[in-house]
Amino acid sequence: MSTSARTRLVHLTGAIGSGKSTVRRLLEAYGVVTLDLDSLARSMHQDPQHPVMHHLKQAFPQLITTSGCLQRGCLRSYFSQHPDQNRELLRIMQPFIQSALQHWLAQQTSSFVVCETALSLVSDDSPIPVWRRVVVDASEALRLNRLLQRQATWTSDDATNMMAMQVGREAYLLGADQVISNDGDLSRLVSQVEELYSYLCNEGEIK
Numbered sequence: 001m002s003t004s005a006r007t008r009l010v011h012l013t014g015a016i017g018s019g020k021s022t023v024r025r026l027l028e029a030y031g032v033v034t035l036d037l038d039s040l041a042r043s044m045h046q047d048p049q050h051p052v053m054h055h056l057k058q059a060f061p062q063l064i065t066t067s068g069c070l071q072r073g074c075l076r077s078y079f080s081q082h083p084d085q086n087r088e089l090l091r092i093m094q095p096f097i098q099s100a101l102q103h104w105l106a107q108q109t110s111s112f113v114v115c116e117t118a119l120s121l122v123s124d125d126s127p128i129p130v131w132r133r134v135v136v137d138a139s140e141a142l143r144l145n146r147l148l149q150r151q152a153t154w155t156s157d158d159a160t161n162m163m164a165m166q167v168g169r170e171a172y173l174l175g176a177d178q179v180i181s182n183d184g185d186l187s188r189l190v191s192q193v194e195e196l197y198s199y200l201c202n203e204g205e206i207k
């Protein structure tokens with residue numbers, strides 16, 4: 001791919017509610033350039049003119065709003081109960097997301113950038129080289145608790161169904177270069193992110 005030879009991609013991942021976005025924002029405070037793939041996906045399916053909408057309209061006509069966007073909240077209301085349809089959603093979205101990610105990466109000039117997603121970053125037909133995989137980990141009970149606090153309208157069943165959509169804790173940890181254990185309070189997270197930042201800077205130094 002045509003990525004700047006100097007910019008390395010860090011995949012920041014972990015299960016729903018593990019604390020990925022919190023870690024990403026803490027890294028941003030150090031000046032790290034980051035991209036949130038959930039926001040990127042949202043910017044596509046909340047834009048009626050985006051080319052992906054043609055495919056989404058065909059696949060999920062019942063989930064398209066009168067203004068031509070994908071219904072917000074459909075992860076909870078629909079996809080969490082239809083795993084096959086979720087696979088179809090990801091199949092449709094992936095090429096658009098991969099191409100936008102490649103385009104974004106090609107514009108970067110820092111030695112590394114961080115990309116957040118709970119999902120896989122690479123697909124067989126479009127491999128994007130991941131330099132480091134950082135996993136944010138927390139117990140299921142804690143994640144459930146934090147999700148219910150964050151999303152006032154979710155029931156415990158909603159949160160559990162959404163957690164069940166993703167691979168298990170062990171699978172996330174597989175192949176991790178760094179693990180952030182987010183089982184403690186925010187101050188513990190802050191100090192781990194400080195260490196992570198030093199690690200990435202030292203490892204990412206272009207020699």
Ligand SMILES: CC(C)(COP(=O)(O)OP(=O)(O)OC[C@H]1O[C@@H](n2cnc3c(N)ncnc32)[C@H](O)[C@@H]1O)[C@@H](O)C(=O)NCCC(=O)NCCS
Nearest residue numbers: 016037038041073074075090093097117118119120121165
């Ligand atoms: C399904 C959508 C419309 C739901 O949006 P919503 O605002 O309700 O949820 P949000 O984006 O905040 O996601 C909440 C959590 O679920 C995870 N998640 C998002 N989509 C999915 C999915 N399809 N399957 C499993 N987990 C998902 C996110 O990473 C995050 O951890 C949206 O999340 C989406 O577009 N998902 C597809 C994203 C995608 O294709 N990514 C490819 C990455 S390479």
Ligand SMILES: Nc1ncnc2c1ncn2[C@@H]1O[C@H](COP(=O)(O)OP(=O)(O)OP(=O)(O)O)[C@@H](O)[C@H]1O
Nearest residue numbers: 015016017018019020021022146150184185186189
């Ligand atoms: N160490 C912590 N102590 C207390 N609350 C925390 C801690 N870490 C994260 N949180 C809170 O838990 C919730 C989930 O964190 P966050 O949104 O960062 O997770 P996420 O992995 O990005 O979630 P999603 O997968 O849904 O995008 C947020 O409300 C966040 O403020």
